[in-house]
Each structure stands twice: as structure tokens, then as C-alpha cells.
Amino acid sequence: MELLSGADMIARFLQDEGIEYIYGYPGGAALHIYDALFRQDKVKHILVRHEQAATHAADGYARASGKAGCVLVTSGPGATNAVTGIATAYMDSIPMVVLCGQVASHLIGEDAFQETDIVGVTRPIVKHSFSIRHPSEIPEVLKKAFYLASTGRPGPVVVDIPKDMTAPTERYEYVYPKKVKLRSYNPVTRGHTGQIKKAVEMMLKAKRPVFYTGGGVVTGKASEGLTDLVKQLGYPITTTLMGIGAYPQSDRQCLGWLGMHGSYESNMAMHHADLIIAIGARFDDRVTNNTSKFCPTAKIIHVDVDPSSISKTVRADVPIVGPASSVINEMISLVQGHNVAHPEALTEWWEKIDGWRADREGKLYEPSKPGEALKPQEVIEALCRVTRGEAYVTTDVGQHQMFAAQYYKFDKPNRLITSGGLGTMGFGFPAAMGIKQNYPDDDVVCVTGEGSFQMMMQELSTCKQYGVGVKIVNLNNASLGMVRQWQDLNYKSRHAHSYMESLPDFHMLIEAYGFTAITVNTLDELEPALERAFADKHELVFLDVKVDPFEHVYPMQVPLGAMRDMLLSKTERT
């Protein structure tokens, strides 16, 4: 029998759970835990410069690897600083365990120094939370936390740990719990066979079908199955922003992504479809536009592991509660050996889709002319070429995020790492940091804007401390581009606080941390600068790319319209 203090139990549990990196920031209530981490060397602690970055870094790692990320913060401000990152993970269903120090039990409720009711604060943005009430329950609670975070529909779990629970003087028996049981939590392991059969019958009879798949396929590790199923049927597929890469974007059957800034052909196909096969997607408002005008002629099959996602905003005709992977596999076996009922209708459907595609070919944006400012779109296209479409691309939020998603072609899941649900500016850089540490031999690039980057740029210091060689492509338009775009469209170009008068000299800023910065002003400077940036995988390089501040993101769905109602450029609309 092994006797360990609460703090040592935490360190040991993390080892036994196979956690390699934990992101955090020390403080009074977490010091026993920090001391325990110091006395071992299996779990590596990464000291961030702000707790929000710790959550984003763990989140980035979780998105890239499919495993739960782990965060350690102290009580009070340490924990509240983590809140934005917890909400980010919650909205995108990312597995994460956040260990929060707390003031000692006897002080709770007394407004003690650095006391916050973090379980209360985070209640609406966690999958579940725990408060440790006795040191002996630490192994079991932590096991439950990781189990809950990473099974079913994943999400963040907060564990609140009062300081006295980790006191070095009190020791209890430690056994690593291999299994946990929660009587009220049994995530479904497969879908209803009858419903799946019914869905497959509808799929085979469809004349204008579209697959619409989301992040659930990525987190549910169902990309391969999805690709098989879609290829077998020969149907078009569009994904959500979160689902990008679950089906190879370079394949002809992939129409790109859909919704507010989705591709013209995706949104047109959705609007005209007679059958929508939604898998691991949640009919979010950035996808559906006005739900009352959404896909008027379509029947809807909706597969999701979370029953509350089904018929939440759009009623499903065939609801299937189950994990994407097992439902898709069952669908594949039912489809095999069967032919589609209306091959001629499908040929017609593809002709229509190819027509929509051809309509916009070469018209997506106007490339810059010599002497003009670079277009952000061409920067992303060049980035994709230089990294052969294989990099992990993290983004912040705004125009650059949409451009990155539109113009980088992702053929693999878990490669576009972006805050889709919460839309958190500041996410991209720390997320890239978390990914790069775990995948040191891969290219990891953060596509950002000067607005977002300034929200988390203190992490340059963390990158310096740990030698993290991420690349940063700053699409610098000297304004909050997406805000500005909306102001152009809806507020007669009154640019209320969307312009930053005093930007730092990014070149000097980056060099102050000892890194390389390259400023890019013209198209001929672009590719050499990118080549230079990616020459050494282990060097942090910052590209400050001056781009056209007047550029807008298109297509853009017209508010309150149907899927097909889009602005296609500053002068065209559907």
C-alpha cells in the first residue's frame, strides 16, 4: 500500500493517466501541487504567461491529438483567467480537465484572499465539475474528470481543490482507478438499428442529397468511415467550420464548408437538397441562417451523440442518437451491395452543383495588382502551397479566420484548429504553442490578425522559455477587419473603434523576445518570406504581412435569409 499526500496523488495520477504536458500558472492555493510536480519529471509543466493561454494551449493539444488537455491554475484570479478558455472548449466540445486551486476548506465562503466560487462561475460552461472534499477521493475524482471530459460529447471538466486537500502532512492510500462508474452517465455506444436502416433507405432513394458533417466527426474520430461512406455513395459533402478536413477538401465530392461565410456551392446545394444527412453537426445559427427558411425541400437525417443537439434548432425527420463512428460504420455495411435508386437524378444533381461551382470559379476575390496591397486570400493560398497543405493551422477570430478556412485546403481532420463556437480572439497563438510542443516535427502555424494577436502576445515569452517553434502569419490590416466589414455593411462605414491608431512595431516587438520577424509588403516578397519562415521547424518566425484593409469576406449570407441568400462580393448578391 502506498501512502501519498493529496498533492502527490495528483502528480502521480497525471503520470498514470499518461499526461505528458500540463499547462498552468502557480499561486498560493496550488503550491502544494506545484511542489509535487517539481519532485517528479514525467509530467512536464509548461509555465504560460496568462492562465487563458494555458487553457487554449491545452485545448489546441486536445484538438490536434483527440486526447484530453490538462490545465493547472490557482484559486481566484488564476481560475477566473481560465474562464474564457473553458468556455471556448465547452462551445466546441473539446476534452479538457482544469485543476483549480482553492482556498482551504475552513476559509471557503469567508471572502478569503484569492477566493472565487469557481465551480459556480464555470457552471454553465463545463460538462461537469467537482469539488474535492477529502484527499482520499482525489484519484477517483480525477479519473471521473478525465472520463467525463473525453467520452460521449466531450467537454471541459473543472476540479476545484481546496489547499488543505493537498497538504503534504496528510497521506492516504493511492491506487490508480482503472475504471470509473457513474450511475447517471452512460454515453451511447451505438445508434438505433431501425433508425439507421430507415436513414439508409432514404439515402439510397435520394435525388438531391448532401452530407452536412461537423466537429462531431472529428472529435468522434470518424473521418475515415465518413470518407468511405461518402465515396461509396458518390454524394456531395459540405462540412461545418469545425468539421473541416474530416473529408478531404481536395476531393471533387467536397463542396467546401457551409454557412455564413461558406462556399457558394455548399450553401446552394443545401438550399436545393431533398435530403440532408447531418452527422456530428448542430445546426448552429452561423450555418442555418434563418431556420424558418432553412432547406425548404429537404428531409433531415440527424446523427449526433448528444440527444439535446437533435431537433434543437431544426427539426430532424430521422433522429439518430449515437457516436458518429459506429453509426457511420453501420451505414456503410447497409449501403454495401445496394445501388442508388435514382442514378439519373444524381447525375443531374451533380451537373447543377458543378454549374454553381463554375459560376464562382476565379471570381472569389480579385488578386492584388503589382504595387497594390496584398490580398489576405492570396497570403493564405501561398501559405497552403509552401506548407503543402499539411500544416496544423490555428487561427484567431475574424476575417483572417474565415480566409484561413476558405483558402487553405485541408485534407486531414484535426488540422484546422479554430474557435468556432465561442469565437475567442487570442485563441490561435497559445493553441499553436500547445500543438507544437506535442508535435515538434510538424509545421504549426497561427494565422492571426494584429487585433487578435495582441490579446495573447505575452506568450512569446513562453515560446522563448520552451523553444517552441511556431510560425505566426499576422494578416495586418491595421483594423479589426470583421467588425469593420459589418460596419461597412450595416453602419454606413462608421468605423466605431475598429481601427487601432497605435500598433506596435511588430518587428521590434518580436525581436525583443529574440525571435525572427519578417515584414511583407508586396506579393513578390510573400513566398520567399514564407519559405524562409518554414525553413527551420524549430524556430519561431513572425510574418507581419501588410494586407488590404478594405477587403471583405465573401460569400456572406444575408441576415434572416435562406441558405442561398448570399452577398458574393461588394457588388453582387444571389
Place this chain on the structure above:
Amino acid sequence: MRHIISILLENEPGALSRVVGLFSQRNFNIETLNVAPTEDPSLSRLTVTTVGDDRVIEQITKHLNKLIDVVKLVDLTEGNHIERELMLVKVKALGAARDEVKRTVDIFRAQIVDVTPSLYTVQITGDAGKLDAFLQAMAPVGILEVARTGVSGIARGDKVLSL
């Protein structure tokens, strides 16, 4: 439509706040809420009455079921059920009204559980409609204080909400 949802909830600190928080977070409605431990000390039974169309009620039950602390739930209004609420009311009881109050209490099959020279404390159980009717009847006499428990309910017949 009004629904009565009964929930078996882990008897854990914070569990109740998760349920209540869910309703405000998702813009659902709570009309009454009643919670107490059951014969199994690890479980509380919580009964909530809410109003919404089928879509909303479906979302409410799905989201409640998602809460880790919710062990089991039933929408009692889906079948035959018994619904009760308990109310304690202090009413003025002076002069001629004293007899009048007593008569009304008898008609409603309520009980007077405490007496002072100037008031009665009445205990009454029943469904919400009966309690509302009693309050209406007492209004002219003068209601001084009302304490209602909120609805509790149970299914009729063999159906049992247990683990």
C-alpha cells in the same frame, strides 16, 4: 402547456444549482420547484413545473438528462398522475369573519393549525387550482402571509420512478 417533471438527483452539494442554472441559462421557465431527500439518502427528488410547447419540453428533458447529477427523470404530465401542493396561510380572523374563515376551511377540507385571538394559520393541500381557489375565497377576509411548497407529484398506478 404546463408540465410537471420529477427528477431523481444525486444528493450532492451544487447539484440543485446545476438544475436551476440550466433553466435560466437556456431561457426555460420554472413555475414551481420542490426538492427534498428520498428514502435513499444518496438521492434527492426534485419536482419542477414548467411551461412550454412540445419542442421546449423536449429540450428541457434532454438537457436535464445530460446533467451528470440527474440520475433519472419523468414527465408526470405524460400520464395519469397525482399532483399536490401544501400551503400555509395566515388569515385575519376577527369578529364575524372568524366563523366565516372556519367554514371556508371546512369546505376546502383544510385545517387550522395555529390560532391567535386575531388570526388563523391554515394548512391546505391539493393541486394548484384548489390552493388558488382557497386564496381567492380568503382574499376578502384578509390574507396576511402565504407559504406554498410548490408542486410535488407521483404517477398513478404501477409506474415507479426509482433506480
